[in-house]
Amino acid sequence: MDAYYGQSHILRDLSMHVEEGEVCALLGRNGAGKTTTLRSIAGARPPDVREGTVSFKGRNVTDRSTEDISSLGISLVPEERRVFPNLSVEENLHLSDVARNWSNTVGRDVSMDHPGMSTEEVYEVFPRLEERASQKAGTLSGGEQQMLAIARALKQDTDLLMLDEPYEGLAPQIIQTVENAIERIAETGTTILLVEQNAVAAMNIADRAYVVDQGSIVFAGGSEELRGDEEIRERYLGV
Numbered sequence: 001m002d003a004y005y006g007q008s009h010i011l012r013d014l015s016m017h018v019e020e021g022e023v024c025a026l027l028g029r030n031g032a033g034k035t036t037t038l039r040s041i042a043g044a045r046p047p048d049v050r051e052g053t054v055s056f057k058g059r060n061v062t063d064r065s066t067e068d069i070s071s072l073g074i075s076l077v078p079e080e081r082r083v084f085p086n087l088s089v090e091e092n093l094h095l096s097d098v099a100r101n102w103s104n105t106v107g108r109d110v111s112m113d114h115p116g117m118s119t120e121e122v123y124e125v126f127p128r129l130e131e132r133a134s135q136k137a138g139t140l141s142g143g144e145q146q147m148l149a150i151a152r153a154l155k156q157d158t159d160l161l162m163l164d165e166p167y168e169g170l171a172p173q174i175i176q177t178v179e180n181a182i183e184r185i186a187e188t189g190t191t192i193l194l195v196e197q198n199a200v201a202a203m204n205i206a207d208r209a210y211v212v213d214q215g216s217i218v219f220a221g222g223s224e225e226l227r228g229d230e231e232i233r234e235r236y237l238g239v
């Protein structure tokens with residue numbers, strides 16, 4: 001696909017696919033076009049997708065609204081970790097239930113492989129959140145807020161979970177906790193598309209990886225293959 005912000009041509013003939021049930025990483029330097037790719041898939045506008053298509057489970061979803069796309073089972077956890085700072089962890093999770101029930105009443109024409117998790121299931125994935133259930137979200141650590149943002153996404157019916165830089169600003173041992181949680185989510189069969197600056201951490205959990213540079217894919221292959229490709233790593237990832 002080709003995507004633009006106004007006149008700026010950002011994604012240039014970018015082509016990728018994510019297999020059902022896999023963890024796929026999209027890597028690349030600052031400004032390479034990673035977030036733009038996720039927003040294009042999620043139907044967030046801007047950017048404008050002017051050429052090419054986004055398809056999900058065989059349907060063309062290119063011109064659908066974000067609400068429509070989310071009701072088809074695609075959830076995006078943006079870099080900003082959207083949580084309600086003045087509400088407790090539990091209240092944040094409860095609000096996601098409200099949103100989900102509302103979207104169910106609107107009705108949809110597809111069956112979901114991964115219906116939204118209950119609060120109990122979310123707490124199994126993130127025991128830390130249960131410990132902090134009554135704490136205000138705004139007072140959680142960065143890692144805990146990331147867990148809450150992911151947890152809120154999982155309360156929606158999610159067949160494809162897209163995570164934009166989930167490790168950003170987190171200390172190594174917290175990265176490990178978030179990593180374990182992502183692995184647990186993947187074990188449930190939920191497909192994951194992970195955008196990361198931290199290529200080493202992403203390669204640890206991804207089955208396959210794409211590297212994007214200046215809006216185009218410059219590498220596609222298995223994580224092992226990328227690990228062994230010193231030229232691509234040095235040139236585009238700086239690792």
Ligand SMILES: Nc1ncnc2c1ncn2[C@@H]1O[C@H](COP(=O)(O)OP(=O)(O)OP(=O)(O)O)[C@@H](O)[C@H]1O
Nearest residue numbers: 005008010029030031032033034035036037046197
């Ligand atoms: N709203 C916008 N309007 C105009 N240009 C934008 C907008 N958002 C992003 N861009 C530009 O699009 C290009 C790709 O940005 P994008 O956010 O997709 O990069 P990224 O790979 O996610 O980088 P980072 O890792 O720094 O988040 C950059 O040159 C950026 O300046």
